[in-house]
Amino acid sequence: MKNFAYTRAETVAGAVALLSRQANSKFLGGGTNLVDLMRENIEHPDALIDVTELTSSGISEQANGSVLIGAAVRNSDVANHRLIRERYPVLSQAILFGASGQIRNMATTGGNLMQRTRCYYFYDEAAGCNKRNPGSGCDAIGGFNRMHAILGTSESCIATHPSDMCVALAALDAVVHVAGPEGERTIPFEEFHRLPGTTPHIETSLRPDELITSVELPALEFARNSRYRKVRDRASYAFALVSVAAALEVSGGKIAKVRLAMGGVSHKPWRARRAEDVLSGSPANVESFRAAAAVELSEARGFGHNDFKIELAQRVIVGVLSELAGLGEAQ
């Protein structure tokens, strides 16, 4: 790893000013992804600004009923927090289905949003990768692409976003609070991560000089009935092939409210809005769930090794919704 300057910032404004002043600098959270990428020579900043001790380290309820999670709160503390477990169980579960106990103790909320793909071609300096080296092509297309995306792909990139936590945040309509040289602003979660298009190296709508300060979960009463399900090659400590975060409210046999998002299928956490539209007002039965899943996956495209994800994603959606509707395990 090449050497770099290190600063432990004490205020948000100070950290943001420093980032603008120092060329090629980056914020450092728990380091679980960035340190690895630096060791692999994928990231090579000249300066790191440690932000683990300057944003809120707490989780608090706001006057409007929303819950605010400080950017520096560790993943395990989010998963274990009473408010999260009671009101947003899908978020607690998603975090617990990701990484290992050690990594969850280290990784921060803000850092989880900023983690980069685990596409093997992104990590392999000898391979073509438009994300690592714009213009060098995408060796995953036509290569070994079992883990890769089926929705929202482009000719430039078929990488997936690796986070479990972010899939739950997409379903919950979270809001990302950021601070920059011009002050603070908020970014709706769905707009935070980007599809690859022709610029897969630009992964988020966070500006280069902005810092994530917190993530807000809007009040969502029916999210108490929510679940995360993840399908992977190992029973534990593996990235998702397909995952689903869902919340459901059934009233009089009909779907009154629903939230649905998928992981492991796209360059960003995939909010399944088309399926939600089909589901809203429909009878809460397996036929409705299957129809909605089919609509959501109708434009999915496989690349050979990952073709199975198109069917798998539909089955996981049907399984999770059936469970939330109290129908047991649908086949």
Added chain:
Amino acid sequence: MTELELDVAGHCTAQITLRINGENHTLELEPRVSLLDALRERAGLTGTKKGCNQGACGACTVLVNGRRTLSCLALAVQFEGKEITTIEGLADEGTLHPLQAAFIEDDGFQCGYCTPGQICSAVGMIREFREGMPSAVTNGGPLEFSDEEIKERMSGNLCRCGAYVGICDAIRGTFQSGAAL
């Protein structure tokens, strides 16, 4: 504000004091030095092992303020003022820590390379369980210290000899004994 700047030759070192197993170690370190390398190469504490050096195997697990942490993915400069416990700090003046004794009793290892990480991870894991932290297999129900829970919670520690049965026995026995960790 702590600031370590590169000089014109691109060098940057600073004196950093790490508190390891109850003792202060003042070390001259570059920011790029991992906590793992600082422990092994600078503080002379080679009990913590380097396996994959990329966060996949858990051999480098230590406790930071009582929480299990991968020292290979951690930069040492981030750990000033924190209480770091390595495998060397678990025994109490010649008396083995209950988990160390249990690993011997239950054959929780073969080559022993992953063992320091397994034991430090298990100390943190049992604490997490006793504090009521759920896992991916808890499924909303009451917490029960089952083999399924042990396997899920210890999945960040690999043993390539395959001593998992003994490792599970040692952890389960230590938990059931109610020993203070």
